[in-house]
Amino acid sequence: MVYRRTHQVVKRLAARRSAILAAARDTCADGGMAAVQIAPVAIRANVAAGTVYRYFPSKADLISELIAEVSRDELAAIRRAADAAPGPSSALAAAVTTVAVHVVSHRKLSWGILAEPVEVDVTESRLASRREIAGEIELRISAAIRAGHLPAQDTALAAAALLGALHEALVGPMAPDNLDDQAKLRDAVQTVTLLALRAVGVMDARARGLVVQAVLPTRMVVGA
């Protein structure tokens, strides 16, 4: 008498797993990382607390996967935007704009993923997430340097600094709190993108042009 998982069961299990992760993501988007506790997440996912532990060994693992998932999504968006751009400088501008728009569109989630205090240790996955995103930005910076549009520089440091600037200015506790307004939001994204581009050495006049081009086609998705 061998018990085999029927296809239907496999699907249900996968669905549950996703539901738990989605519940964690929604909870984080609503109330930040602090709100991501096993009991509330379980309720939101319509399972009991114990069930969570049939899918994730520990809270740390759950949050790590959450971070990885969000990070994957963002990386994909960045690549898509950058690859669609006509040249290396526009690609960099597009990449930066994408990050900016993403973080302002999901402030709490981003803050939770990036830096908000958590009880459990998720340093590793946060680090991995940053490395992924920073690595992509670094690639784009390098390409622009090779194309002669930027001065030679320490690309790793530049990428890190660039992301730090975006994050602190747009999602950190110092971020302006009136970004609900669509217009102000767009202004903030433009300003910070311009700043970031200038930081790596794009000439001011050229940077303004790139920013306008990059921001225009970008969907400003505000909401949970």
Added chain:
Amino acid sequence: MVYRRTHQVVKRLAARRSAILAAARDTCADGGMAAVQIAPVAIRANVAAGTVYRYFPSKADLISELIAEVSRDELAAIRRAADAAPGPSSALAAAVTTVAVHVVSHRKLSWGILAEPVEVDVTESRLASRREIAGEIELRISAAIRAGHLPAQDTALAAAALLGALHEALVGPMAPDNLDDQAKLRDAVQTVTLLALRAVGVMDARARGLVVQAVLPTRMVVGA
């Protein structure tokens, strides 16, 4: 029979309070914010755990004061450096360099003060701390703009972004881990300062000059 605090007692009480704060600071510098727990801090300050509560209503208050103290010190250093500079642009460069040197010199402490997860809620004092430092940087940016050395811009956003860049590049989890070497440390400080100045619109050539001038006189104090 009135009991009055004699001068000697007042002094001893003040000394104890300072000792506790200093113990907290040292503990943070050694092991980050996570290590700042009442019991270890009390031991380090040569008092019992309960005594800490005669000086600070709660752990949150202790840490808040710690943050405020460190922040005050840093602000003073920034002002000193900037005020000693010959002009607005040099002042800005000096301010930025000071922040950079400070954070690389006390990485764990800075990380603890700035962003490391803590159990208790210290959002308020962290926010206050950032506002103080960012405010000072903002002043210097404004001065440089008024002097015609920088393009007009949203100074608040610029200051926040600038600090974010420094922090992420130099103390965050992505910071290069080989900054023990004095030379590499100086390189990193220079690179990031240059980046930050370019971000607010200093011309590349001019920025390089300012950075060299600002970094040279700055003491690189490495250690606890």
Added chain:
DNA sequence: AACGAGTCTGAACTAGTGTTCAGTTCTTAT
């Protein structure tokens, strides 16, 4: 239908720390 394997439940358990407080020690004033 019946049985076994897999899955789910949620109350109880656990662990780590901040906080308290009754008893002790120190300090001041007479």
Added chain:
DNA sequence: ATAAGAACTGAACACTAGTTCAGACTCGTT
């Protein structure tokens, strides 16, 4: 010296939230 007010001690307490697990339930096979 002595009494009374302050300060200190450190073991006990309390609280919070992650984790466990014995029992209930569901699903797949015969």
